[in-house]
Amino acid sequence: MSEVEALQVVIDQIDKMREDILATLSQLVRIPSITPKYPGINREEVIGGETECNKALRHTYEAAGCHIDMWEEEPLRANLIGVLKGTGGGRSLIFNGHIDTVPPGESSAWKWGDPFSGRIEDGKLYGLGSCDMKAGVVAQAKAAEALSKAGIKLKGDLILESVVGEETMDHNAGTTATIKRGYLADAAVVSEPSGPPCSLAVVPCSPGLFWLKITVKGKPTHVCVRGNFIWPGGEGDRIGVNAIEKAFFIADSLKKLEHNWGMSKLHPLFAPGHFTIGPNVILGTPPGPMVPFIVPHLCYIDYIVMYKPEESPEDVKAEVEAFLESVFDQDPWLRVNRPVVEWPHHWPSYDTPIEHPICKVAAEAHADVVGRPAVFHGFAAVDDATYLQMGGIPTITYGPGSLLVAHSANEHVDVEEVITACKVYAAIALKWCGID
Ligand SMILES: [Zn+2]
Numbered sequence: 417m418s419e420v421e422a423l424q425v426v427i428d429q430i431d432k433m434r435e436d437i438l439a440t441l442s443q444l445v446r447i448p449s450i451t452p453k454y455p456g457i458n459r460e461e462v463i464g465g466e467t468e469c470n471k472a473l474r475h476t477y478e479a480a481g482c483h484i485d486m487w488e489e490e491p492l493r494a495n496l497i498g499v500l501k502g503t504g505g506g507r508s509l510i511f512n513g514h515i516d517t518v519p520p521g522e523s524s525a526w527k528w529g530d531p532f533s534g535r536i537e538d539g540k541l542y543g544l545g546s547c548d549m550k551a552g553v554v555a556q557a558k559a560a561e562a563l564s565k566a567g568i569k570l571k572g573d574l575i576l577e578s579v580v581g582e583e584t585m586d587h588n589a590g591t592t593a594t595i596k597r598g599y600l601a602d603a604a605v606v607s608e609p610s611g612p613p614c615s616l617a618v619v620p621c622s623p624g625l626f627w628l629k630i631t632v633k634g635k636p637t638h639v640c641v642r643g644n645f646i647w648p649g650g651e652g653d654r655i656g657v658n659a660i661e662k663a664f665f666i667a668d669s670l671k672k673l674e675h676n677w678g679m680s681k682l683h684p685l686f687a688p689g690h691f692t693i694g695p696n697v698i699l700g701t702p703p704g705p706m707v708p709f710i711v712p713h714l715c716y717i718d719y720i721v722m723y724k725p726e727e728s729p730e731d732v733k734a735e736v737e738a739f740l741e742s743v744f745d746q747d748p749w750l751r752v753n754r755p756v757v758e759w760p761h762h763w764p765s766y767d768t769p770i771e772h773p774i775c776k777v778a779a780e781a782h783a784d785v786v787g788r789p790a791v792f793h794g795f796a797a798v799d800d801a802t803y804l805q806m807g808g809i810p811t812i813t814y815g816p817g818s819l820l821v822a823h824s825a826n827e828h829v830d831v832e833e834v835i836t837a838c839k840v841y842a843a844i845a846l847k848w849c850g851i852d
Contacts, residue, residue, distance in 0.1 A: 422568050422851050423784060426842045429566040430558070430835065437558045437838060438541065438831055440476060442534035444469055444515075444550045445543035451516035451583040452493070463492050466580040469515045469550075470496035473557060473578055480560035482576060489593040490580070497599060498576040500560055506571025506850035510604035510809065511560070511841065512800060513553035514582030514590060517545035518823050525825035540828040547817030551829040552607025552837065553578050555816060559841035572849030575599055582800050585763055591800040595807035603774035604809045605844060607837070608799045609817030613687070614791050615833050616840065618778045619813035621685060621725040622795035622802065624765035628693075628719040628736065630666060631756040634659025636703050636713040645711075653749050656711045660700035662750060663715035667695055669743040670719070673736070683724050685770075685794035693736070694720050725767040725794065733759060763798040766805040774810050774848065781843035782814075786836060814840070 417425070430437070449465035450457060470486065474496055477484055482498025489495060496515075502508070520531030528535065531544040541551070557576055577599065579590030587593075610617045637645065637656035645656035670693050678689040697718035702710035723732040740757055744750040768775065770792060782790035795801075796819050801811040816833040 417568070417851065419846055419851060422846055423843055425566045426562050426568060426846070427785070427839050429562040430839050430842065433558060433562060434835055437554065437835065438536065440558065441541060441546070441551055441554045441834060442536070443472060444554060445534035445541070445546050446532050447472055448532055449515050449517055449545065450519050451581060451586070453581070453584045453586055454519055457519055466516050467492060467494040470494050470578050473515070473553065476554070476557040476561055477576055480557065480576070481564045482560065490589040493580040493589055495580055495590060495593060496578040497594060498557070498560070500564070500570065500574040500576070502570045502572040502574070502849055503852040504571060507603065507848050508573040508575065508601040509845060509848045510575045510577060510599065510601040510804065511556035511607065512577040512579065512591060512604055512804060513549050513556060513607040514580070514800060515550070515553060515578045516580050516583050517548065518583050520544045521825060527826055536831060539831055541831050541834070542826060542828045544827055547609050547827050547829040548819070548822035549608050549815060549817070551817055551834045552609065552815035555834050555838040556607050556841050559838050559845060562838070562842055563845060568846070569852040570845060570849035571852055573601070574845050574849055575601055579800070585761065587800060587803040591803040592807070595803070600807065601809055603848060604801070604804045604811040605774070605778065605841070606799055606801045606804070606811060606813045607815035608795070608813050609819055609822060609829070610795070610813050610815050611818035612796060612820055613793055615818070615830070616782065616786070616814065616816065616837060617793040618775060618782060618790045619793060619795045620770050620772070620775050621767040622765050622798050622813070623691060623722040623725060624727065624729055624732070625763040625798045626721040626729070626733070626759055627761040628721050629758045629760055630663070630717045630719070630740070631758070632659050632663045632666065632715045632717070633753050633755070634662060634711060634713045634715070636710050639709055639711055642711070657749050659712045659715040662747065663698065663700060663717050665747060666740070666743055666755065667698070667717060673739050681724055683794060685792060690794070690796070691722050691724055696720055723765070725765040729762060729764060764802050764806070765798070766801040766811060768805070768810050768812055772810050774812055777847045778812055778814055778844055781840050781847055785839045785843050
């Protein structure tokens, strides 16, 4: 069988499996798998969900003819791997996705009052994790099952991975654990939703991401003497300093740096202005209870800083810190009472050259199935491709859905996109691993 014939056979097979693919996705969405280390989540209430989901997915891996490896790197959080052994002589490929989700928020905000409905309406399948990213995980697994059912034998090994803990960067329990366990390959495709900017973009790189925390000190005093410490002629910072206002000064200044980045940090695969410095938590408080009767003595601002894939994280940190130092120097209080600057988390970028064969194969597979050239674009967020790349595996992201509807009420995925993605995954496997 030629590659062209094989592709047609597997596409026909996937069309026959259409109802089964969507039913499997609905079933997985109905099994909650909230990531247990999410801040504010009670681990005891949600632990085991990831494992239950992977137990359900295991049937598809088995139907694909995979050798199964299911294990807990962390208690009660089972990763699932299925190896479809090749006949030999071909390149090996990993299909990777995560099974955990963020929490659903208020149930009442969801259609049918149910974050776990898994229902289809107007061509969209709804529910927490439908888009991010059970659709991708199911599409990859069903592609392998379709290949087997169509009687197509790959030369290279195809390794299916459904891991835990991605949503809290818990890669040591999930993707990094798969690498330590010995699952390596010549390339990998992560099935995170690869829109925006368009459905099913080929994504060879992501930004890097820092969590930046700035703690600003003030000086508490009675709120009614404010005039005395903010206007000329008064006591000034000898009696009071409002930590929230000092934080605003810093936030305003960082906006200017963000503006400079928007104008200067350009990348051919990202829209201008994608690399940003965004304040996402600001908490100012007086000593004692949160009531406005004492001038606030503390203010925290938490930022997400996103930088270009090829930039050195150390350089980015140094640039932001040097800028902040210059901001602190401009203010008499901050000059002496230096705010504390911390970097609680870092998620490095991944960056696979666009000329790499896995990019070429994915683009060809997309064009063959969809009938239009693939769009290459940078990933809007970050994903486990980073940790696969750190394990030495050239990795891209390609998957159904859009990040614009992930992590929010009424998350959904277009069912046609799920079926198309499944066909493209099968085509990628054919082209990359080769057929016997
Ligand atoms: Zn995700």
